[in-house]
Amino acid sequence: MSWTPDYTISNKLLSTIREIGEALGELKSCHLSDQDLAKLEIEARELSSYASTSIEGNPLPLTDVKRLLKTRKEHVRDTEREVLNYNKALQSLYADVRSGKFKLGIKTLEKIQGRVVHGLIDNPTHCGALRKAPVIIHNPRIIDEVVFIPPDSKDVRKLTGDLFKFIERNIGKIDAVILAGIFHRQCVIIHPFIDGNGRTTRLLTTAILGKAGLDLFEIFSFENYYNRNITRYFKAVGLEGDYYDLKDDIDFSDWLEYFADGILDELRRVRKALPDQSKPKPRLEPHHRQILAYIEEHGTITQREYGGISTRSLASRKLDFVKLVKMGLIESKGTGRGTYYVRVS
Known part of the structure; x- marks a missing residue:
């Protein structure tokens, strides 16, 4: 029996998806040159590399992240390497999606996680491979407090494979925002790796948005939306308790509304940041x-x-x-x- 997530397409979600389409249409109607688009992509990668690592506790401010990505230092601290790894993985995904080389699957997921944690963990078995050990999610503020127990390692490969099959089967049938949102939360729930789960999930979510047909996916950073209220993000995307006690009652509806809100918020930010000469003239009715x-x-x-x-x-x-x-x-x-x-x- 194939895996199918439970969710309801609410009026709010429909309205937000419609607004996302309108915002993308408005951006595409702007007089953006290749140089403008390249600049927006670089800015989005800088913001994503900063925000996604900041969510996981990286202390580097955005100004330092921008400087780091421009200078490309050879000898770096772990906090800097974490940012550089994320940026490099994002660049690679952009290129693969554009060229049609991006392939959904466990191998791609493992490859991206390997890039994310490269040089940051000592145990090579935890780099570029699905976990073969249990993990427990603790409250970051209260270390001894267990928040969530993800699936057993023996079930990780099947659960992850079922997730990818669902995404692949529904590209072109289900809206790109809904598909990417479902992937994002389910991957976080499965927690397929010992380390790097959040960063890897957010990277693959970006790629799925592009593969599923969301235009201009390279020029906005939905990670930025999450980073502005990390507590809200963790509460929206995660679960509390034991996976096996919760798995039959997981509902994606509220999360999808939140996920769509993040994309729309970022598209509005990009639109507002465009130079006036790039903005289309308002239409006369x-x-x-x-x-x-x-x-x-x-x-x-x-x-x-x-x-x-x-x-x-x-x-x-x-x-x-x-x-x-x-x-x-x-x-x-x-x-x-x-x-x-x-x-x-």
Whole structure:
């Protein structure tokens, strides 16, 4: 029997996915050169390398991470190596997804984990291989407090394989955001490695977003969203208790809403950070053109006059004037009830 996660596509999740599509469409409509896109990708990798390692306790600030990735030091501390490993793995995944070489599967998962922990752990059996020993998740603030007991090591390969089969089977059938979100949480729950689980999972999640068809996946860092409230992230993605007591009742619904929120939040950040000359001009709707045509014919227009030619609500009519003023197409004259609008010369 194949593994199938339990989740409900709520109205909130649908709305967020729709907004993600609109945000991507808006970004694609911007006049971005290859140089602009390359700059955004570098900035996203810097932010992801900082945020994803920061989530795991790396103390390096973003300014140091940016400097490190530019200088490429040869002799580095473990905290610096952790960042460099993440950045290198992310670059490799970007290239593989773009070229069509990225393949879902345990071998890829092991390869990425090997890159993540390279030079950071002493036991070579824990590098680039699924775990063969038990792990226990403790409360980071209270070391002796056990929060979660992941699946036994004997079940890890099958659980991980079932997860990849589900993702592969549903690419093109289920929205990319939902698929990547399901992978992210289930991989964290399985905890397939002794070390590097969180970083490896977030890296593969990025690749799955791209493979499943989410455009411009390289220019935003959903890890940044998690890093702004790490406690909330851990609570949303994880479980509390013994996996075997919980496995039949795991529901992904709340997590998927949170996951989608993170992607939308990052797309808005990228959109806001774009230079003004790259941003597309706001579109004029028919009612905006109606206002401009009236002014062309009569020289001016008032709220009352607009109300006489439009069926839109008073609140909407006021917003129409606000938008045209912000666009620099009209300006207001007079005050109070004597306010009227003219074209900007």
